[in-house]
Amino acid sequence: MELDPLLLSRLQFAFVVAFHAIFPVFTIGLASYIALLNGLFFKTENPAWDRLALFWTKVFAVVFGMGVVSGIVMSFQFGTNWSNFSQAASNFLGPVLSYEVVTAFFLEAAFLGVLLFGRGKVPQGVHLFAAIMVATGTFISSFWILSANSWMQTPAGVELIDGRFHVTSWSEAIFNPSFWYRFWHMVLASFLTGGFVVAGVSAWYLLIRRDIEANRKALSMCLWLLLVLTPAQAVLGDFHGLNTLEHQPTKVAAMEGNWERGSHVPLLLFAWPDQEAQQNRFEVGIPSLASLILTHHADGEVPGISEVPPEEQPPVWLVFWSFRVMVGIGLVMIAVSLAGLWLRRGGRVYEHRGFLQLMRVMTVTPFIAVLAGWFVTETGRAPWLVYGMMTHAEGLTPSLTGGMALFTLVGYIAVYAVVFWAGVYYLTRVVRQGMLPEAPHDHEVERPKRPLSAAHVPFEDASRQPGRS
Amino acid sequence: MEAFDLTLIWALIIGFGVIMYVLMDGFDLGVGILFPFAPDEESRDVMMNSVAPVWDGNETWLVLGGAGLLGAFPLVYSVFLPALYIGVFLMLAGLIFRGIAFEFRFKSHRNRRWWNRAFCWGSAVASFAQGVVVGAYIQGFAVEDFVYVGGPLDWLTPFSVLTGLGLMAGYALLGATWLIMKTEGAVQAWAYRLAPRLLLAVLAVFAIISVWTPFVDAGVRERWFGHLHLIWVFPVLALACAALLWRAVSQRREGQPFIATLGLFLFTYLGLVVSKWPVIVPPDYTIWDAASDPGSQLFLLIGVLFVIPIVLAYTAWTYWVFRGKVRPGEGYH
Numbered sequence: 001m002e003l004d005p006l007l008l009s010r011l012q013f014a015f016v017v018a019f020h021a022i023f024p025v026f027t028i029g030l031a032s033y034i035a036l037l038n039g040l041f042f043k044t045e046n047p048a049w050d051r052l053a054l055f056w057t058k059v060f061a062v063v064f065g066m067g068v069v070s071g072i073v074m075s076f077q078f079g080t081n082w083s084n085f086s087q088a089a090s091n092f093l094g095p096v097l098s099y100e101v102v103t104a105f106f107l108e109a110a111f112l113g114v115l116l117f118g119r120g121k122v123p124q125g126v127h128l129f130a131a132i133m134v135a136t137g138t139f140i141s142s143f144w145i146l147s148a149n150s151w152m153q154t155p156a157g158v159e160l161i162d163g164r165f166h167v168t169s170w171s172e173a174i175f176n177p178s179f180w181y182r183f184w185h186m187v188l189a190s191f192l193t194g195g196f197v198v199a200g201v202s203a204w205y206l207l208i209r210r211d212i213e214a215n216r217k218a219l220s221m222c223l224w225l226l227l228v229l230t231p232a233q234a235v236l237g238d239f240h241g242l243n244t245l246e247h248q249p250t251k252v253a254a255m256e257g258n259w260e261r262g263s264h265v266p267l268l269l270f271a272w273p274d275q276e277a278q279q280n281r282f283e284v285g286i287p288s289l290a291s292l293i294l295t296h297h298a299d300g301e302v303p304g305i306s307e308v309p310p311e312e313q314p315p316v317w318l319v320f321w322s323f324r325v326m327v328g329i330g331l332v333m334i335a336v337s338l339a340g341l342w343l344r345r346g347g348r349v350y351e352h353r354g355f356l357q358l359m360r361v362m363t364v365t366p367f368i369a370v371l372a373g374w375f376v377t378e379t380g381r382a383p384w385l386v387y388g389m390m391t392h393a394e395g396l397t398p399s400l401t402g403g404m405a406l407f408t409l410v411g412y413i414a415v416y417a418v419v420f421w422a423g424v425y426y427l428t429r430v431v432r433q434g435m436l437p438e439a440p441h442d443h444e445v446e447r448p449k450r451p452l453s454a455a456h457v458p459f460e461d462a463s464r465q466p467g468r469s
Numbered sequence: 470m471e472a473f474d475l476t477l478i479w480a481l482i483i484g485f486g487v488i489m490y491v492l493m494d495g496f497d498l499g500v501g502i503l504f505p506f507a508p509d510e511e512s513r514d515v516m517m518n519s520v521a522p523v524w525d526g527n528e529t530w531l532v533l534g535g536a537g538l539l540g541a542f543p544l545v546y547s548v549f550l551p552a553l554y555i556g557v558f559l560m561l562a563g564l565i566f567r568g569i570a571f572e573f574r575f576k577s578h579r580n581r582r583w584w585n586r587a588f589c590w591g592s593a594v595a596s597f598a599q600g601v602v603v604g605a606y607i608q609g610f611a612v613e614d615f616v617y618v619g620g621p622l623d624w625l626t627p628f629s630v631l632t633g634l635g636l637m638a639g640y641a642l643l644g645a646t647w648l649i650m651k652t653e654g655a656v657q658a659w660a661y662r663l664a665p666r667l668l669l670a671v672l673a674v675f676a677i678i679s680v681w682t683p684f685v686d687a688g689v690r691e692r693w694f695g696h697l698h699l700i701w702v703f704p705v706l707a708l709a710c711a712a713l714l715w716r717a718v719s720q721r722r723e724g725q726p727f728i729a730t731l732g733l734f735l736f737t738y739l740g741l742v743v744s745k746w747p748v749i750v751p752p753d754y755t756i757w758d759a760a761s762d763p764g765s766q767l768f769l770l771i772g773v774l775f776v777i778p779i780v781l782a783y784t785a786w787t788y789w790v791f792r793g794k795v796r797p798g799e800g801y802h
Contacts, residue, residue, distance in 0.1 A: 068525075069568050073561050075535050079550030080557055086550075087615065090543030091762045095769040098536040102776045105529055110779065166762055397551040397617075404621045408558045415562045422569055426576070457576065 003402025006393055009081040012409040014378070016073055018371050019416050023067030025370050028142060028187070029194020030060050031135040034115075038131045042124055048214040053131075054119070055435040056198065058457075061116055062430060066423040070416065075101070081405065085385055085395030089165050092158055092173055093148055100144035107137030139187070146186055150179040152386050153377065154247045160389055177247055181240040182377075188233045189373065192333065193366035195222045195229065200363030201431060203356040211435050216350050219359070223340040223349065230334040237330070238293070244377075245294055248387060249303035250312070251380035254319040256290045257283070258302050265290040265302040269324075273316040278306050314382040322375035329369040336362055430457045475766040479541040480749070480756045482773065483534060488738050490530035491599075492643070492731055493784075497524040499644020501567055501592020502637060503663070504585065511797050512656045513585065519651040519795040521571060526784055528564065533780075540769040544615060544759035548750050551617045552610050553602060553624055560598035567591030593637065600636025603741070604629030607682055607689075609751035628678075628685060635674035639734065642667040646714070646726040651795050657723075664718045664726060672711060675737065679704070682744070688752065689744045700743045707736035 034056050041049035075097070078086045086093070114122060114130035122130075157173030158165040167173055199222035202215040245252045253259075257271045259279050266285030274281045291300040305313055336358065343349040350356075381387050385395040497520035507513045538546045550557055566587040574584035601624060608628060611619035645667055648660040683690035693700070710732035717725035747755045760766065 065572065069565055072532060072564065075532060075539075076550060076557055076561060078539065079546045080554050083547035083551045083617065086539060087543050087547040090539055090546070091765040094536075094540030094543055094546075094761055095765050095772075098540040098769050099772050101532055101536040102772045105533065105780060106776050108529075110783070167764055170764075170768060397554075399551050399617050399619060399621070400554070401621055404554050407555065411558055411562060415565055419565060419569055422573055426573070 003406055005400045005402045005405045006396050008402060008405035008409055009396060009400065010392060012081060012405065012412060013077060015409070016070070016077060016412055016416075018374065019420070020067065020070040020074060021370065021374065022367055023063050023070060024138070024142070025186075025190050025367070026193050026197060027060060027064050027067060028138040028190035029192070030056060030063070030197070031131075031138045032191070033194050033198060034060060035128070035131040035135040038128045042128050048217055051211065051214050051435045052218055057116065058430055059427065062423065062427050064112075066419065069419060073412065080408070081397055081400060082385075082395045083397040085390065088163055088390060088395070089152075089386065092151060092165055092167050096144055096148045096151075096174065100141050100148075103137060103140045103144065107134060107141075111137065142186060142190075143183065146183045147174045147176070147179055150182045151176045153182075153381055154178040155386050155389055165386075165389075178240075178243050181236070181243045185233070185236055185240050185373075188229055188236060189366070189370050191229055192226065192233060193370065195226045196333070196359075196362050196366045198222050199226065200360050203359035205434065206350055207353065207356050207360070212350075214435060219350065223337065223344075226333070226337040227341055230330070230337045234330055234334065237327075241294065244380075245303070248381060250305060250308050251314065251319065251377070252294065253303045253305040253307070254314050254316045254380055255323040255376060256294075256302060257316065257320045258290065259304050259306045261301060261304040261307060263291055263299040263301050264288045265294075267293065268320075271320065273320050275310070275313070275316050278310070312383060314380050319376055319380045322372040322379070325372040326369050326376060329365050329372070333362070333365065333369075426457070433457050475763050475770065476541075476757050476760040478770065479537075479760070479766055480747070482777075483537055483541065484742065486530050486534040486537060488735065490527070490534060491738065492734055493527035493530065494524070495640045495734065496520070496643040496647040496727075497527055498567075498592045498596045499640035499642065500647065501588050501644075502596060502641045503644050503648075504589040504592070506663075508655050508659050510581075512659070515652055515656050515795055515797055516648060517571070517574065517588070519648065521575075522791045523784075523787055524571060525568070526787055528568075529780065531564075537769070537773065541761055541766050542749060542756065542759040543761050544750055544754060547615075548610055548612055548617045549602070549606075552619060553605055554621055556598045556601050556605075556624060560595045560602075563591040563593070563595030563598065565591070567595065596637045596640045597633040600633035601625075601629045603636060604632030606745075606751065607632070607678075607741075608685055612750060612754065615754075628681060631674060631681075632678060635671065635678060638667055638670040638674060642671050643727075643730050643734070646718075646730045649718075650724050650727045653794050653796070661718060661721065665715065668711060668714055668718075671733075675707075686744075686751065688748070692744055700740070703736045703740035703743065707733050707740065710736060 034053055037049050037053035037056065040046070041053060078093075078097075111130040111133040114127065115134050118127050118130060151173055154177040155165075155173075156176040157169040157171070158167055160166075199219055202218040202222065205211060205215040206219065241252065241255075256265065257268045257273050257280055258265050264287065266283075266287045267289035268280070268283050268285040271283035271285070272281040288298040291302055292298050294300060294302055305316060339355065339358075340349055343352055343355055348355075383391045383393070385392045500516050500520050504513060504516065507516060535546075568591075570584045570588035570591060574581060574588065577584055604626070605624040608624070608626065610617060611623065642664065645660045645663045649657055649664065652660070683693060710729045714726055714729035714733065717729055745751060747757070749756045749759050
């Protein structure tokens with residue numbers, strides 16, 4: 001079998017970016033939560049807030065460290081596998097991606113150390129300020145990354161001359177047509193991820209009856225947040241969809257599994273898209289609902305996939321099903337948040353074991369939803385790398401062979417498997433140790449900029465250690 | 470843009486970033502290379518602690534350099550990375566393994582052996598790969614019409630293997646002299662014994678490379694044996710640093726050996742830069758051919774000029790906080 005460097009490079013990029021995305025999507029939400037906890041402690045001086053802040057800062061440190069390690073690869077992949085694209089788009093993407101790096105370093109250099117290691121060593125107000133700046137920094141980082149991604153989805157502010165993009169307007173290129181929708185959709189997704197993880201861990205602590213006061217506060221807070229944000233995300237997602245309909249109609253057609261342009265298009269709940277036959281083999285849908293959602297009229301026109309030739313179509317089943325996974329999880333999230341509101345009567349929300357178990361399980365769902373969402377938007381624009389201007393095939397490194405691409409794909413999977421195993425294993429230990437007061441062993445020298453050092457949890461069980469301290 | 474050549478400014482920034490990276494990550498990679506040869510496990514704790522507070526700050530320069538190249542000299546980015554495809558992967562894998570080893574070795578007891586291996590092999594592979602990049606840069610790349618057209622293993626030649634081993638020896642020397650400065654007792658005594666041997670190895674490799682390079686690249690031959698005699702000042706200064714290093718080690722000085730090694734690296738680097746200047750993608754493309762649009766260079770320059778002083782100040786502060794000797798049992802639990 002001939003190894004296809006294009007397919008292997010796409011798989012490699014998808015793998016690395018999906019693996020990496022798990023971490024920042026969590027830290028962005030968590031950073032704001034930590035800033036809020038520090039603020040609440042600053043204002044009320046209730047030590048429960050402080051315990052929560054301390055615990056979640058430890059978790060933040062580990063996840064942030066994993067994000068940095070897994071992110072290094074990304075900044076080189078554009079060059080190794082997509083050198084033609086790098087060369088063509090460098091005038092815009094180079095500065096924008098560099099600004100992300102610059103922002104991240106500025107943030108790390110100036111404030112992360114204070115947040116992680118400054119407790120009790122700097123005035124409380126300064127510590128709070130550092131927490132707010134770290135949270136702000138995560139937003140600025142996502143601003144640049146999503147600007148770059150949105151530009152590839154809806155390019156603007158550039159002209160293509162002799163195979164190279166030249167920036168004609170920085171503001172049009174940075175704030176391209178899909179940017180704000182994508183940005184806010186992603187920010188809300190990060191908040192939902194942080195919210196469900198904190199709620200899930202708090203629910204687990206309540207189940208095993210550990211530090212009940214603090215964890216009730218945390219769970220209650222998260223449930224209020226989720227009650228507002230889960231429906232807000234649905235509304236925002238709808239706006240984002242309308243923007244996509246305007247700029248990338250084929251993607252929307254694939255999301256809906258709609259092959260021919262028409263009105264009264266049904267919302268398909270289940271279908272088996274057959275790309276070769278250019279139709280669905282089997283479908284179950286609600287009449288006219290897709291037209292109604294997308295155009296806000298029951299007889300509104302929805303574009304069809306077959307309007308573009310097969311070689312310009314995305315892999316429909318992948319887009320179609322990823323979209324259903326994302327929306328399905330979103331609806332479950334709304335239902336769970338409403339259930340939380342209902343159970344508040346009489347305080348049952350903190351006692352109902354079934355609900356607490358459900359919240360525990362929900363911890364993984366935002367990650368799945370985020371990845372599914374990225375699959376929709378990234379595979380949905382195929383075969384375009386820069387929408388309508390440059391295809392994946394055109395952007396590929398010309399000298400790349402299938403064997404090389406396979407070698408590094410397998411290599412990165414192996415490397416990340418080790419990193420992920422070590423990181424998740426350690427994280428579960430941090431969570432299991434919980435919000436205990438700091439052990440008195442801590443005469444370690446401060447180490448600024450080493451995120452993981454903020455979590456003083458041994459890697460193995462203490463009972464199994466050989467006889468050294 | 471005659472009075473205000475952005476491309477030139479960017480070449481200086483990237484050049485500065487590269488040498489900052491080589492000097493700073495060099496000694497902590499070197500400590501990793503020397504790791505398995507350490508006298509005992511307690512020495513390894515001290516060695517790792519001596520670089521633990523600063524290593525990831527050192528690596529920020531690599532990421533900054535990578536992103537800066539895409540922004541300012543995209544041709545370098547889009548030729549070097551495909552041409553060195555496998556090498557880049559090995560370097561990144563090495564850096565990742567040693568990065569997580571830094572964090573988990575201290576938290577681990579039962580599995581410490583494995584983190585030791587990850588730290589040593591990660592450091593060694595990353596150093597070798599970086600040395601290979603230097604060799605490949607001297608050899609030049611098969612580029613047609615701004616696109617790399619060579620094969621996947623063009624970089625792998627006896628010459629690049631030699632530069633790879635040479636940089637490993639050089640980093641190990643930086644690591645040994647760093648340990649002389651930062652430790653005492655058994656570790657320091659061991660580092661004193663290592664330093665002269667490593668210096669001889671480095672000088673041997675440098676000598677071979679210096680004789681070999683003019684045959685690899687006619688442009689370099691022309692540069693060194695043409696009319697520009699002034700550039701001989703760099704190899705002379707590098708040799709002076711080597712002599713100073715030798716004397717400082719035999720007199721058991723503590724700080725001087727490291728400073729002299731930094732000088733040795735700096736002047737060798739400058740010698741390499743003047744050999745190729747202003748070619749940045751050898752053999753044919755200069756910094757001006759490789760540059761991005763002036764608007765893009767300017768847009769990015771504003772941010773970088775803002776952040777570099779902050780990173781420098783923070784780096785200086787970190788080294789100040791962690792000044793002095795690292796002792797056994799300190800900074801370790």
